[in-house]
Amino acid sequence: MTDIAIEIQGLRKTYGELVALAGLSLAVARGEVFALLGPDGAGKTTTMRLLAGILAPSGGSARVLGLDVFRQAEGLKRRIGYMPQRFALYGDLTVAENLRFFASIYGVPRAERLAREAELLEFSRLGPFRDRLAMYLSGGMKQKLALACTLMHSPEVLFLDEPTAGVDPVSRREFWRILYRLAGQGVTLFLSTPYMDEAERCARVAMLDRGGLALCGTPGELKAGLRGAILEVIAEPPREAKARLAALPGVRDVHIFGERLHVWLETPDAEATVAAALDGLTLIALRRIAPGLEDVFNALAAGEGEA
């Protein structure tokens, strides 16, 4: 058995003249928690759909668990799980009925269904709601039920397309606890997320840009690879500070993070220039900080990501 869970080589998908995916190559190890990031339209969902075997590629190859995604799809279907952005739960079925429905679709042997159902209800803490119609669940509970349905056939690899988008912080934490328990059991997690704090806790991340791979590595590697330096500035009023700094030579970009500004400097020694530019404003703090993944993402979005 190989220790590579997912291996993609030159994967392409075009729709007429539109290139959704322009030759993507990457590999994910078994048991890894891997995140796909990138601006909207970068090709994240297309990649997920291709790997889940529900979309045919225009070129390239993909192997999941050693099987060819496009030629051995049937053998693979029972070993992977795919949770799309809009998971098709049946609103007029109860929580337990939804689980049973997905168990039958995936051919879970009857003898195993009840035990698996009980296990997943416990796992997702949906037990008290087993007889509630899915349409009456909160957004966070619906996401948990969708995940539980995806897990009925005990997949070895999970593809999750923005599973926590639009979910409140309490539910988001609970969802991640479940994901980590799965990872602890050796399940490979391949997910996309708009939350950079979620990306920080993945073993490796890939940033896509216009259908290609812009960056790939551990969060630490990506942050270390950002050229220049990040200054954190707290000044009053922040909008005025931002306008002044954005116009400074040597400053590539300025972003507001709550009350703080992140100033992306071309050259690390421009600190004095930054302080001077804020003359007349109330400067509360100015310090060099280690960049976060969000800074890397913003740099990529600014067209500077390709090192």
Place this chain on the structure above:
Amino acid sequence: MTRTRGEAAVTISGLVKTFGRFTAVDQISLTVGRGEIFGFLGANGAGKSTTIRMLCGILAPTAGSGTVAGLDIVRETEQIKTRIGYMSQRFSLYDDLTVTENIEFFGEIYGVYGARLARRTAWILAMANLRERQDSLTGELAMGWKQRLALGCAMVHEPEMLFLDEPTAGVDPASRRRFWELIYAAAEQGVTIFVTTHYMDEAEHCDRLALMHRGRIIALGTPAELKDGYMAGTLLEVRAEPVMAALERLSSLPAVREVALFGSALHAVVGGPDEADDVRAALDAAGIRVERLAPARPSLDDVFVALIEQAERGA
């Protein structure tokens, strides 16, 4: 950094909305100043959208009273609609109309015609950076563009107040940032912003926040006030390897009320700073290598979770 000008854009007193035996909004009171960016937080189903619908004059309150832009939310709903803009999570744009046609459509709804409509259309295209796409079909736009167009349409009649219900759900971080730049610009021109979001980094952008839970407001204040004044106990930032083993161990300690991953670190809530040593000892005993363990300022995320769990325990 508050932009409040003293006058109130919104006043609510003892507002209640029940649906049959279900109380969606339970006696809430608050005031939002003109030009303020007011963030309305809470889990799905907490009562946020119901409150917004009452303020927009779409839904009649069961009890209580309120004003928006000085107008009564029960008796002057038609006038309110001409003075406010509303942007829902689903954007309500017409995919088979072009960008300009969508703006014109919303203009007609709000009674904006002729030279004024032309002027507003030009303003919206510039504000939302949509000029080069003005003749594109809306259905072909990326989410970030649609979102800016939806904001523009909500502002076609120059409203003095904007209600934004999860305006950034489902767009990437760079688009979210650009969107918030637009919100700031509108607020600087004196437009009051009333916004709901699940993103705590966005909540940090607001002048003041209200946290709603089961129909009630359980916290109200500036982001700094919420972080410094509302959370019972001490937050410890823990960096440890292996992190999952540390999470499991911390979850099982009676002294730890709550523990969660925060980026690549763990945030654990304990009764007080003097419990840090016990927590460290427990991790050491489990063979977990602790790189850092120290009290830290809670994030809004921590405060949100802690307040809701406190409210649940008290319920």
